[in-house]
Amino acid sequence: MTDRKKEILALSQSVLKEKGYAATSVRDIAKALEMEPASLYSHFKSKEDILQLTCFGMADKFELAIKEVNDIYFNAEEKLRMVIKLHVEILTRNLDSSLIFIRDWRNLTGTSLEKFTAKRNVYEEGFREIVQTGINEGIFNDTDKKFAALTILSSVNWIVEWYQPDGNLDAKQIADKLSTFILSGLKKQTV
Amino acid sequence: MTDRKKEILALSQSVLKEKGYAATSVRDIAKALEMEPASLYSHFKSKEDILQLTCFGMADKFELAIKEVNDIYFNAEEKLRMVIKLHVEILTRNLDSSLIFIRDWRNLTGTSLEKFTAKRNVYEEGFREIVQTGINEGIFNDTDKKFAALTILSSVNWIVEWYQPDGNLDAKQIADKLSTFILSGLKKQTV
DNA sequence: CCTACCGATCGGTAGG
DNA sequence: CCTACCGATCGGTAGG
Numbered sequence: 001m002t003d004r005k006k007e008i009l010a011l012s013q014s015v016l017k018e019k020g021y022a023a024t025s026v027r028d029i030a031k032a033l034e035m036e037p038a039s040l041y042s043h044f045k046s047k048e049d050i051l052q053l054t055c056f057g058m059a060d061k062f063e064l065a066i067k068e069v070n071d072i073y074f075n076a077e078e079k080l081r082m083v084i085k086l087h088v089e090i091l092t093r094n095l096d097s098s099l100i101f102i103r104d105w106r107n108l109t110g111t112s113l114e115k116f117t118a119k120r121n122v123y124e125e126g127f128r129e130i131v132q133t134g135i136n137e138g139i140f141n142d143t144d145k146k147f148a149a150l151t152i153l154s155s156v157n158w159i160v161e162w163y164q165p166d167g168n169l170d171a172k173q174i175a176d177k178l179s180t181f182i183l184s185g186l187k188k189q190t191v
Numbered sequence: 192m193t194d195r196k197k198e199i200l201a202l203s204q205s206v207l208k209e210k211g212y213a214a215t216s217v218r219d220i221a222k223a224l225e226m227e228p229a230s231l232y233s234h235f236k237s238k239e240d241i242l243q244l245t246c247f248g249m250a251d252k253f254e255l256a257i258k259e260v261n262d263i264y265f266n267a268e269e270k271l272r273m274v275i276k277l278h279v280e281i282l283t284r285n286l287d288s289s290l291i292f293i294r295d296w297r298n299l300t301g302t303s304l305e306k307f308t309a310k311r312n313v314y315e316e317g318f319r320e321i322v323q324t325g326i327n328e329g330i331f332n333d334t335d336k337k338f339a340a341l342t343i344l345s346s347v348n349w350i351v352e353w354y355q356p357d358g359n360l361d362a363k364q365i366a367d368k369l370s371t372f373i374l375s376g377l378k379k380q381t382v
Numbered sequence: 383c384c385t386a387c388c389g390a391t392c393g394g395t396a397g398g
Numbered sequence: 399c400c401t402a403c404c405g406a407t408c409g410g411t412a413g414g
Contacts, residue, residue, distance in 0.1 A: 022213035023298060026409060038410080039383045047409065103294070107214060147360070147368055154349030155342045162341055169338070177338055181376040189380055217393060229394080230399045238393065 008033060008043050012050050013096040021051055021104035051104060052112050058101040059119045061090045066126040076134030077187070080152075081179045083130065087156050088175040091163070098160045124149055131186070140186045152182050199224060199234050203241050204287040212242055212295035242295060243303050249292040250310045252281045257317040267325030268378070271343075272370045274321065278347050279366040282354070289351045315340055322377070331377045343373050 001009075015032045016024050026047050030037040044050050065086035073079045091098045108116050127149040134140030159174060169177075192200075206223045207215050217238050221228040235241050256277035264270045282289045299307050318340035325331030350365060360368075 020213060020297065022211060025407075027407080036384055038385080038387095038412095041410070042383065106211065144368065148372075150349065150353055151346045151369070151372060154352075155346045158341065158345030158349070161345075177335065178342070181339075181342060185372040185375045216391075218391080227400055229396095229401080229403095232394070233399065 005043055008040075009050065009053060010096070013054055013100055016050070016054075016104070017096045017099040021100060021107045048107075048109065048112070051100070051107060054097050054100045055105045055108060055112075055116055056119075058090070058094065058097050059116065059123070061094070062087065062123050063119065065090060066123060070126070075139070076130055076137055077139060077183060079130045079133065080183065080186075081175075083127070084152075084156060084179050084182070085172070085175040088159065088171050088178065091157070091160055092165070092171040092174070095160065095163065095165065102157055102160055124153065127152060134186060139188060141188055143186065148186065151185075155182065196234055199231075200241065200244060201287070203231075204245055204291060207241070207245075207295070208287045208290040212291060212298045239298075239300065239303070242291070242298060245288050245291045246296045246299060246303075246307055247310075249281070249285065249288050250307065250314070252285070253278065253314050254310065256281060257314060261317070266330070267321055267328055268330060268374060270321045270324065271374065271377075272366075274318070275343075275347060275370050275373070276363070276366040279350065279362050279369065282348070282351055283356070283362040283365070286351065286354065286356065293348055293351055315344065318343060325377060330379060332379055334377065339377065342376075346373070 011033055012029050015029045018024070019028075026040060027037050029050075030040050033040070044053075066083055069079050069083045069086065073082055105116055105120075106113075128145045131140060131143070131145040131148045131152075135142050135145070156178060159178075163169075163174070202224055203220050206220045209215070210219075217231060218228050220241075221231050224231070235244075257274055260270050260274045260277065264273055296307055296311075297304075319336045322331060322334070322336040322339045322343075326333050326336070347369060350369075354360075354365070
């Protein structure tokens, strides 16, 4: 991807995140880019192309993060803390993409939609496995791992709705707070 | 609201939840209702009218629930358990509306949007107050109540994304699991 | 990246 | 609730 394409993609995303993919027209995007609507098509194949680049771009980052965590860390608590930290970092560093990715992936169609939900399932499975590891290690309560994984991901993903880059919490602090909260819900009380 | 209007609204919602408000056309809705697009306008003033009825219908239910909880219950743990239970019940009993309400409220415009976000803030404030009550009572950790309220609401709201009415978890079980999880994150370890 | 343009579809109205 | 219809806007293409 050329620098110019990256630039145009980033600007497009900043427009799309405002009203959402479906409610944003190609003309809205072109206007913000100060070009004619038709010119957009020399960069993108279609409107959905922008959505695909956005959603799969994010999915790839998350995929990489969980692989890294599984390669390096050994116990479940470390793994969970680390994957939450990376997840929060990815979200906060790519806020526009993240908002589109989380809110609008459902607008993908056909095989793109299938591929995306498959990737999402793999990522969620990664979380379930970490929870399962913690149960096996005897440090997490014997909980419903599916439920736990969904609850973890929902609280983590929701930060895109309220995170402000110039607010009083940075990514690291958010990750710490979330990890502490989540781990207190998972860990056995070692008294 | 007449029974016929309620019926038409419910059917419209079942269509809107599929692709989302912005990506669903008036013609899509009319087709599912087996009527002409123009006929919809004898029931609704506009497409957005349907969205408004949906979002404010849900907001009213949540408003009522938290009032009830604050009227009846005294301590923070009881209150939190109860409001989570009612919240989950409202979501699961009105799944179509809930999905639209959570995903598509941003498509409201003008004063509707303002009124809605105001109502949402009041509800979130209710959660913050319950957390604060728990801190004052000395049973919750002295936590960031804003952060806590957002984390609670996100994990609760996310259930609309995976809840299946004929699945193996009913509303009560979900509420119990969530409450236990959330309270373990909030409560001081009384050892 | 632009000019010029396309057919399709959009939300909605008039009048019955 | 329907017929008939509207202007506006949609995503996108041809050709340069």
